[in-house]
Amino acid sequence: MKQLLFSLLLLCPFFAFSQSNNSPSSYDPHEIAITGYLQTQYQRAQSPGISSFSGGNFEKNSQDRFMIRRGRLKIDRSDKYSSIVFQIDATQNGVALMDAFIQLHRPDSKNLLFTAGLFNRPFGYSIVYSSGYRDFPERARVFQTLMPRERDIGAMVTFRPDHKMFHFLTAELAVINGSGYSARDYDTKKDIVGNLGFRFDSLANKKLHIGFGGSFYKGSVRNDKETYYTSTSNGFVKNTSPNNVGSNAKRNYYGGNLQIQYDNTFGATSFKAEYVAGTQPGVASTSSTTGAIASQSFAAQPATDLYLRPFSGYYLWLSQRIAKSRFTALLAYDVYDPNTDVKESEIGAPNSFTTAGDIKFSTLGYGMTCQVGPRIKLTAYNEHVVNDTTELPEYVNDLKDDVFTMRLQYRW
Template sequence: MKQVLSVLLLFCSCFAFGQSNNSPSTYDPHEIAITGYLQTQYQRAQSAGISSFSGGDFAKNSKDRFMIRRGRLKIDRADKYSSIVFQIDATQNGVQLMDAFIQLHRPESKALLFTAGLFNRPFGYSIVYSSGYRDFPERARVFQTLMPRERDLGAMLTFRPDGKFHFLTAELAVINGSGHSARDYDSKKDFVGNLGFKFDSLANKKLQLGFGGSFYKGSVRSDTESYFTSNGNGFFKNTSPDNIDWNAKRDYYGANLQLQYDNTFGATSFKAEYIGGTQPGVASTALITGPAASTSFSTQPNTDLYLRPFEGYYLWLSQRIAKSRFTALLAYDVYDPNKDVKETEIGANNNTTAADIKFNTLGYGMTCLVNTRVKLTVYNEHVVNDPTQLPGYMNDLKDDVFTVRLQYRW
């Protein structure tokens, strides 16, 4: 029994190493297949009413909650020429469409795929990596800010050659740029590209290695006569009637790395990803909180744009403990929405706001694979921001979050 469990654990670990959302359950021809997962959880925050990237903000007078984090139902079908994927997310907040796309390919090969519809942006590793297989409860703050809900509408070409170059994946997509929203608020389209490499059987089949690079080339339409650009220690205001209907650059570049080594202590996995570039956001106000002011827009922003030079990254380390059901987790991520300004300068009459504050998060916890379908996760996030001159942000916010999650996958 222990040997069977060990094989199942290893299979799940290897499968998770490269599980992608932009595909059906299998490319083998099949009629309707139904898969999915349910994540139900309890959370306790350090203080009531905090803004959080661990499942969303807490209610004004609440610091603990039960919630359905994700309730995914995926339906797909495939024949020798094509496949279709349709996925919804049902939680206490209602039902939302997550994926709806068609893929076309040659009958004798899946090396070249054409995808059209609503799908994950092909940027980096964690965006496409399924939340049903990820050990860590959430994606890093930087990716939740720049690409909320991960998806967009458009078309994509994917090239995964057969034969000796099977380790290569190249993807290029043209998308609306407004994210999960069905409405594109300008006439421009954004381009996303990814080049990835994956080697599964190195060092006597004990080592798995993956790495790659990505780019995002897009824009955000200006609806006002003014916009702000960084001047090194704050923002400079640019005003002209010509700025109405002007498109501000939204450019990202990224790199990622994944390592997994099977050893006498179990399986050690290390994953890292970096992203930097220029993000058009807005100023933080009473109605738009600091983190939300630097997020990407699903509707036309009707206030002045702020062009922020940003950077962020995450480091994920997991250790499966010997041949047991347990995996220890350790994570660290950083998101600096304005790397040109120091935290001590924010709020110093230089047009900076709470949207420019840097946050870093230390996460740690453990998962238990109860069986091949059920997983229990216990995880704590310690979130830190440096003091600024802004009221409400002169000290580190009390916004840590503790999570206990139970997941069932079928």
């Protein structure tokens, strides 16, 4: 099933570059432009103190909260030869730098762009698609785990042919640190990210819009220990040697994505899907490194032994605008399996070295948005999160970790 889905995504992305974080508000020459959006929300969790990918974990004794999910302020400027973009995120947790990059291009064409600085990794569809335009509250669990905060520091080349015959094509290649947006590069290796996307917006009398593409990520994580663990069908195998110190564990992903929108008498129907698989270096789950964080990408040199996991994940997003009303119905399903080698029923078995970092999760989301005004959007959304049962004491049954979100967004 997974292989079939991936093949369809590759053979079957970008809609509207204005909705990509890796671009200014406009490439037309302009002085300082200020844009942004604010997302304020109320959330109710099924249980107090749960771990969550819906805006972060809940406090130990709390199962509901008000929060500023995103407070983005974007400043950009463009002239004949270049653009500069600077974006911050201001929430109750403080102010963080989100984007800071310079783009160079020819004065008579934007078909070839050179980008340098802090920007979204050009992998797939949802990573670069702005959260200010996305109907669904959050990105899928698999992408939040592999690429937390989406950004990295490096340089990128983007090619979009001017020729009318090839205007549907976008190719991107980036060289990045691999340690995320806020960390120093902790080894001498650089990671390479590539994306090839296609879009067709004028099919079936301009009612059908299709986008699809494929991406790869080729990188590594330095191993500072004599021991590392490789995954098998029975758990992990321990590898110990003095020669392992300073070696590099592969961090390789490949993915495919598909977007379809059809404007019909019932409104507009949109379907989006993305699949990603590969090898992810992680660590063992501990009291301080719990659950999915064990397989999350590193912002600093890992202090414990590495665990190499083959993973896969995907999401399916379906949205339906209801006729010409302001309402859009949402339905989503995503799956993340951080270790495809081992069965969930064997996680926690003696001498398997498996932990909570190997557990498969699936999430069913459903809700509705209301476009209150040109700049204001209200979203009500519920996520039913299911983990497969294991032999680990805390994961013998499905956790009660569903989350309901009511969000108000203002974009300018």
